[in-house]
Amino acid sequence: MGQGLSCRTSDEHGLFTAVQFGDLDTVEAVLERDPSLIHRTTVFDRHSALHIAAANGRIEIVSILLDGSVNPDLLNRHKQTPLMLAAMHGKISCVQKLIQAGANILMFDSLNGRTCLHYAAYYGHTDCLQAILSAAHNSQVSISWGFSRFVNIRDGKGATPLHLAARQRRPECVHILLDNGALVCATTGGYGFPGSTPLHLAARGGSLDCIRELLAWGSDRLHRDASGRIPYTVALKHKHGACAALLNPSSAEPLVWPSPLKFISELNQDAKALLEQALMEANKEREKSILKGTTYMPPSPSHSDVGVDDSISEASDTELCCICFDQVCTIEVQECGHRMCAQCTLALCCYNKPNPTTACLTAPVCPFCRSCIARLVVAEVKTDQNTECDLNSPKLKRSRRSRNFSEGSSSFKGLSAVSSFGKIGGRGSGRIAAENAWVDKPLSLDT
Template sequence: MGQGPSCATNDENGLFRAVKLGDLETLRTEIDADSSILKQTTLYDRESLLHIAAANDQIDVLSSLLDRSMNPNLLNRHKQTPLMVAAIHGKISCVQKLLSAGANILLFDSLHRRTCLHYAAYYGHSECLQAILSAARSSHVSASWGYAHFVNIRDGKGATPLHLAARQRRPDCVHILLDSGALVCASTGGYGYPGSTPLHLAARGGSLDCIRELLAWGADRLQRDGNGRIPYAIALKHKHGVCAALLNPSSVEPLVWPSPLKFISELNPETKLLLERALMEANREREKKILKGTAYSIPSPSHSDGGADDNLSEASDAELCCICFDQVCTIEVRDCGHRMCAHCTLALCCHNKPNPATASLNTPVCPFCRSSIAWLAVAKGDTNDDNGGDLSCPRLRRSRRSWNLTEGSSSFKGISTVGSFSKTATHGSGRILINEWVDKTDP
C-alpha cells in the first residue's frame, strides 16, 4: 500500500515536468497511451496541464492540449483559470491563444475574487491587459456585463483594475485602463462609505508617473478616503515629497485630457500620441514651476529642451505654429485644413478642472476660420505652393503672425499654461514680445 501513492506521484511528476519543459513528444506519447491523463491535476494546487503550460509559456504544448478539446476554463484550487495564470505570469502568447480558444474573461477566482483583468493590471503586464481588453470589446461581454462594467469591475475588496495598477506602481497599465474608460475617481468603498481612489493608492506608493497619469485624466486632488484624508496628506505621511508637492491643492492644477469631446475619442493612434506627449510635456513644465524653490526635483527624466531647439533649428521658420511661434505645426484641423502645434491644439481642448465631467462639452472652434473642429489629424508636408488665401499656408503665416496674436480666438485665454509663451518670437527685423500678452490672459 505504501508504494501505490509513491508510484502515482512519480508518474504525475514526470507528466507535469514534460509539460513544464515543453517536451511535446513525451506528452503526445503519454496521451496516446492513456487519454485520461488530460484530466490529471497536481496534488495540492489542482493545477491542470493547461495551467502549467500557461504559467511556463509553453505555447506549443498549450496549443496541442487545446486542439485535443481540453476545456480552457478549467479551475485550480483557487478557482483560477489558465487565462488568469497566464496573465499573472505575463505570458502574452498564451493569453492570446487562450482568448482565441474561448477562455472566459468574466470568471472570478476564490483567492481575492479577481478576474484575469485584475491580475494583468496588478502585475503590470500591459500587453496582456491590452489583449484582454481587446477581447472584451469583441466578445459577449458587451451583451452581458457591458464593456464599461468589465473595465471597472471590483474585486473582493472593492478595488478596480485601475486601483491595483496604481497601487502597484504600473503607469503603463494605468494609462491603458484610463484610455479604455476606467473611472479615475472610483472609490473602493461600498454601501455609501468612502474608500480610497486610485490617486490615494498612487500617493501611498509614491508613484510619480501614476500620479501624473491620473491627474492628466481628471483625478480629484480633494477627494477624501475612508479616514478623511486627501491624497496630499497620504503622500506627506509616507514621505513622498515630490508627489506631495504635485498633489498639494494649492498648487496649479494640471491640464486634463479632454476625453468628453467626441472628436478626441475618435483620434487615430498617431495623432493621439502627439497630443498625449504634448499634454505630458505641458504638465512637466508646470511641475518644474511647482518644485522651483523647493528642495525637491523631478526624479524621472523630462523631455529635453535642447532636443526641441534642435528640431526648430532644422525646421523652416515658415513651419512654426503661428499661434505660439515656438513649436512646429504637427496637427491639422479637418476639414478646413488649418494647422497648429500639438500644444496649442490642446490649449483649445483642455481644461483645468479636477474632473472631466465638469468640462464644457461645446466643440472647440478653429482659431483661424471659426469653424467647428470635427476631426484632427497629423499634419503632412505641403506639396502645393499655390494655397490661395489659406491661413494654413506657410508663406502667409510669416506675414500674419501679428494678426493671429491680436485677432486670435478667445479660446486661447488659458493657453499660457502650456508654457510655450515664456519665450519671444521674431519676425524679420521686428520683435514681438509675448510675455506682456500672457500676463493679461493667464488665469
C-alpha cells in the same frame, strides 16, 4: 497492482515536470501511453497541465492540450483559470491562445474575487491587458455585461483594475485603463483604506507617473477617503515628498483631457498620441515650477541636451504654427485643413478640471475659420527640400527666437500665451522616480 499505481504516479509527475520545462517530446510520449493523464491535477493546488503550461508560457503544449479537448476554464484550488495564471505571469501568447479557444474572461477566483483583467493590471503586463480588453470589445461580455462595466469590474474588496495598477505603480496600465473608460474617481470598499480613489493609492505607492496620468484625466485632489484624508495627506504619511508637492491643493491645477466634450476619443490615433505627449510634457513643465527649489527638483538637462544644433533640418517659416510662431505644425483640422502645433491645439481643447456646472460646453472651434473641430489628424510635415520629416525627431525642435507676436491676428495673442508649453519629447524632463520591476518566476509544482 501496486506496481501499476507506481507507474501511473511516475508518469503523472513526469507529465507535470515536462510541461513546466517545455519538454514537448516527453509530454507527447506520456499522453500517448496514458491519454487520461491530460485531465489529472497536482495534489495540493489542483493545477492541471494546462495551468502549468499557461503560467510558464509553453504555447506549444497549451495548443496540444486545447486540441485534446481540455476545458480552457479549468479551475485550480483557488478557482483560478489558466488564463488568470497566464495574465499573472505575462505570457501573452498563451493569453491570446486561451482567448481564441473560448476562455471566459469574466471568471472570478476565490482568493480575492479577481478576474484575469485584475491580474494583468496588478502585475503590470500591458500586452496582456490590451489583449483582454480587445477580447471584451469583441465578445458577448460587451453585449451582456457592457464593456464599461467590465473595465470597472470590482474584486472581492471593491478594487477595480485601475485601483490595483495605481497601487502597484503601473503607469502604462493606468493609461490603458483610463483610455478604455476606467473611472478615475471610483472608490474602494475594503481594499487599501475604505473610500480610496486610484489617486489615493498612487499617492500611497509613491508613483509620480501614475499620479501624472490620473491628474491628467481629471482625478480630484480634494477627494477624501472614509477617514477624511485627501491624497496629499496620504503621500505625506508615506514620506513621498515629490508626490505630495504635486498633490498639494495649493499648487497649480494640471491640464486635463476635455472628457465632457468626448473630444479626445474621436481623434485619429496618431494625432491622439501627439496630443497626449504634448499634454504630459506641459504638465511636467508645471511640475518643474512646483518642485523648483525643493529637494525633489528633477536633475538639470545634461550638457548634451543644451544647445542642440537643430539647423540641419530646420522647418521653413510656412511650417511654423501661426498661433505661437514657435513650434512646427503637427496637427491638421479637418475638414477645413488649417494647421496648428500640438501645444496650441491643447490650448483650444484642454482645460482645467471640468466644472459640473459647465458640462455642456460647445465643441472647440478652429481659430482660423471658426468652424467646429470635428476631426484632427497628424499634419504632413515637409522640410525645405520637400521631404517628409519624422514628427518625433528632435530636429523638428526649432530654437526659440525673438518674434513680434503682433504679426498674427490679435485674436491669437491671448491664446499664444496659454499655449507656451514645454517642448514635445524633451529629453531633459526625464523620469523623477523609477518604477519597480516585477520578476517573473515559473510556477512551482507540488506533486
